[in-house]
Amino acid sequence: xxxxxxxxxxxxxxxxxxxxxxxxxxxxxxxxxxxxxxxxxxxxxxxxxxxxxxxxxxxxxxxxxxxxxxxxxxxxxxxxxxxxxxxxxxxxxxxxxxxxxxxxxxxxxxxxxxxxxxxxxxxxxxxxxxxxxxxxxxxxxxxxxxxxxxxxxxxxxxxxxxxxxxxxxxxxxxxxxxxxxxxxxxxxxxxxxxxxxxxxxxxxxxxxxxxxxxxxxxxxxxxxxxxxxxxxxxxxxxxxxxxxxxxxxxxxxxxxxxxxxxxxxxxxxxxxxxxxxxxxxxxxxxxxxxxxxxxxxxxxxxxxxxxxxxxxxxxxxxxxxxxxxxxxxxxxxxxxxxxxxxxxxxxxxxxxxxxxxxxxxxxxxxxxxxxxxxxxxxxxxxxxxxxxxxxxxxxxxxxxxxxxxxxxxxxxxxxxxxxxxxxxxxxxxxxxxxxxxxxxxxxxxxxxx
Numbered sequence: 001x002x003x004x005x006x007x008x009x010x011x012x013x014x015x016x017x018x019x020x021x022x023x024x025x026x027x028x029x030x031x032x033x034x035x036x037x038x039x040x041x042x043x044x045x046x047x048x049x050x051x052x053x054x055x056x057x058x059x060x061x062x063x064x065x066x067x068x069x070x071x072x073x074x075x076x077x078x079x080x081x082x083x084x085x086x087x088x089x090x091x092x093x094x095x096x097x098x099x100x101x102x103x104x105x106x107x108x109x110x111x112x113x114x115x116x117x118x119x120x121x122x123x124x125x126x127x128x129x130x131x132x133x134x135x136x137x138x139x140x141x142x143x144x145x146x147x148x149x150x151x152x153x154x155x156x157x158x159x160x161x162x163x164x165x166x167x168x169x170x171x172x173x174x175x176x177x178x179x180x181x182x183x184x185x186x187x188x189x190x191x192x193x194x195x196x197x198x199x200x201x202x203x204x205x206x207x208x209x210x211x212x213x214x215x216x217x218x219x220x221x222x223x224x225x226x227x228x229x230x231x232x233x234x235x236x237x238x239x240x241x242x243x244x245x246x247x248x249x250x251x252x253x254x255x256x257x258x259x260x261x262x263x264x265x266x267x268x269x270x271x272x273x274x275x276x277x278x279x280x281x282x283x284x285x286x287x288x289x290x291x292x293x294x295x296x297x298x299x300x301x302x303x304x305x306x307x308x309x310x311x312x313x314x315x316x317x318x319x320x321x322x323x324x325x326x327x328x329x330x331x332x333x334x335x336x337x338x339x340x341x342x343x344x345x346x347x348x349x350x351x352x353x354x355x356x357x358x359x360x361x362x363x364x365x366x367x368x369x370x371x372x373x374x375x376x377x378x379x380x381x382x383x384x385x386x387x388x389x390x391x392x393x394x395x396x397x398x399x400x401x402x403x404x405x406x407x408x409x410x411x412x413x414x415x416x417x418x419x420x421x422x423x424x425x426x427x428x429x430x431x432x433x434x435x436x437x438x439x440x441x442x443x444x445x446x447x448x449x
Contacts, residue, residue, distance in 0.1 A: 048081045049343050050106035052095065054330055055088045056163060056364040058296065066363045074350050080343045100124040105335040107344045111159055113149040113331045114398045114405065120151040120158040121402040126334040126341070127156035135342075136160065136349040145327050146369040149397045159331035162351055163360070164367035165291045166391040167219070167325035168310040170298075172197075175204075175286040183309060187252070187316040190287070194262035197286035206262035208285035211419040212271040214412030217253075220289070221411050222326055222398055223313065224249030229320030237401040239444040241411060241437040245320075250415065251433050252316075258422045268416075268423035277301070280308075289313055291328055292377060292387045293365035305378070310386050312394055324394040329369065367391050403448050410440035 051071070057063045063086040071082040085106070087095055093115065099105035100122050111119060119125055126132065128150065133139050139147060146164055150157025169190065171183055179197045184190035194206025210216040225232060230245025240246070257263040264285075270276050273290055274297055280288040281301035288294075295305065312324035332351060334344045350356060357368040361376035367387055368375055375384045398404055414436040418428045 047079070047340065047343060048083055049108060049340055049347055050083045051085070051347070052092070052106045052109040053084060053086045054092055054110040054112070055086055056330070056366070060086045060088060062363075066360065070356060070359060074347065077350070078343070078346055080340075080346065082347065099335070103337060105337065107335060107338045107340055108347055109333050109335065110162070110330050111333050113159070113161065113327065113329050114408070116149055116157070116159045116331055116333075117152045117400045118402045118405050119333065120155065124336055125158035126336045126338070126344075127151075127158050128160060129156045132345060135345040136352060141352070141370050143369055143371055143392050145392065145395050145397065146329065148400070149327050149329070149331060152400050152402075159333040160348060160352060161329055161369035162332045163330040163364060164369045164391050165293055165328035166367060166387055166395055167223070167289055167291055167313055167328070168387055168390060169287060169289055169313050170280060170294070170308050170310050171287045172280070172283065172285075173307060173309055175283070179286075183311045184314050185311070186314050187319075190314050191256070191260050191262065194256070194287060195260065198262050200261075203264075203284060205264045205285050207256060207287045207289075208270075208276040208279040209256065209263050209267050209289070210270045210273045210276045211257065211263065211267040211423075212269050212416055213273065214416050215408060216273060216412075217415035217419070218408040218412030219326055219328075219398075220253050221246070221250050221415060223323055224253050226323040226396055227315040227319040227321055231399075232407055233399045233401050233403070237403060237448060239403065239407065239441045239448070241407070241441040241444075242434055247430060247434045247437060250411075250418075250437065251428075251430050254415070254418055254422065254428055254433070257419060258428060265423035268419040292367060295365055295378065305380055305383070310383055312386070312390050322394060323396050324390050327391070327395045327397045329366065403444050406444045406447055407440075410443050411437065414440050 053063060053067060055063055057066055064084065067084060067086070071084055075081050096109060096111065096119065142161060143164070146161035147157065149161060150159045169184070175197050176183070176193065179193070181193040181196050184193050196206070198204065198206040222232060225246040228245030228249050230243045230249065231240055232246060234240050257265060257267065267276065276288055277290055277294050277297045278301050279285045281298045281303040298308070299305070315322050332348050334341070334348065338344050352369065354370055354373050357370055357373055358376045360366065361368060365377045367377065375388055378384050399407060418433065418436060421428055
């Protein structure tokens with residue numbers, strides 16, 4: 001890999017990137033140093049590719065076990081060796097930032113798809129123009145909403161999807177049957193079902209939320225705002241967090257704990273999704289909003305797959321849009337200074353082939369990013385069909401602007417604080433929400449300029 005200097009504006013853009021890992025499940029925090037990325041002597045030298053993979057499995061070692069035979073098969077097919085490093089989510093974005101500013105980078109890297117526009121703004125990544133897109137099999141092979149996460153609208157993408165994820169509303173079948181309620185199709189039905197299954201005296205609630213996780217909170221700020229027809233940024237990339245639809249969407253989500261009383265106030269301390277998933281799997285909550293890769297955690301807590309069902313996250317009956325998830329997942333990017341562009345493109349084509357998508361879908365619990373490819377993360381046809389429909393038809397990308405990461409950081413943490421206020425006996429009014437979002441908007445606007 002060649003070392004190249006980056007302009008001051010590129011370095012500044014890279015340093016603006018926040019530390020979000022909003023696109024996948026929490027990492028295990030393991031030490032995963034394999035000796036760093038490519039140097040001038042490594043990378044494309046001798047045809048070898050260096051690949052930084054994100055931690056998708058149960059551990060760094062698990063990822064290596066899963067990926068090693070896949071990469072060996074690529075080498076056997078193409079004659080191109082691949083040097084693998086798996087990097088945990090706590091470290092991945094910092095490693096990418098360092099690679100951008102130093103020029104000491106791998107050939108190919110996994111990125112959280114919500115980082116795509118921010119990383120694109122650095123100028124350090126290869127655009128997938130028509131020639132490059134044709135080399136990996138063409139844009140038409142990808143699910144349209146997934147490909148839309150590849151970078152800012154109107155520009156050639158600098159990343160393409162490789163692993164798909166989407167939110168669904170999981171519900172406990174036995175608890176629903178006992179309460180005499182049906183899987184909800186509207187927000188109002190969801191709240192009613194949650195109230196019917198809540199028994200505070202027994203410590204059982206209708207829903208559980210990762211209300212102390214700023215990434216989870218920011219996701220549902222986006223989804224609820226989208227259901228109201230509201231945008232978080234205008235066409236010039238300026239934040240519009242105080243728009244009525246955004247404020248009302250955030251208030252609606254907070255009120256699950258505050259007004260509806262269907263979420264345990266202890267959830268304000270849940271700073272990761274695994275804690276909420278454990279409550280659902282152990283019968284402390286009848287419903288949870290979580291992504292399709294939660295199955296392993298649910299099973300690890302003793303809940304069999306046949307004990308729960310999944311429906312799309314419902315919108316209010318008068319909603320302007322039926323968005324049920326953001327397009328969650330992982331993308332692949334090629335560093336622009338690679339010495340092995342042809343090999344890198346072959347690798348991206350291989351990783352986004354139907355065969356490899358199917359092979360990796362089960363161990364990583366991900367959805368295929370390709371049209372006409374069946375998910376392999378579950379044998380449950382109904383579950384697979386539900387998530388495929390959500391991902392393909394009822395998901396939208398988070399804002400495709402460089403400041404998206406700052407939205408997650410500011411709005412998500414503001415919601416953390418508002419949930420904490422509710423949990424400690426305080427009240428959060430719509431005026432309070434608007435004020436908190438105004439503060440977040442001012443912070444992001446200052447950074448945007």
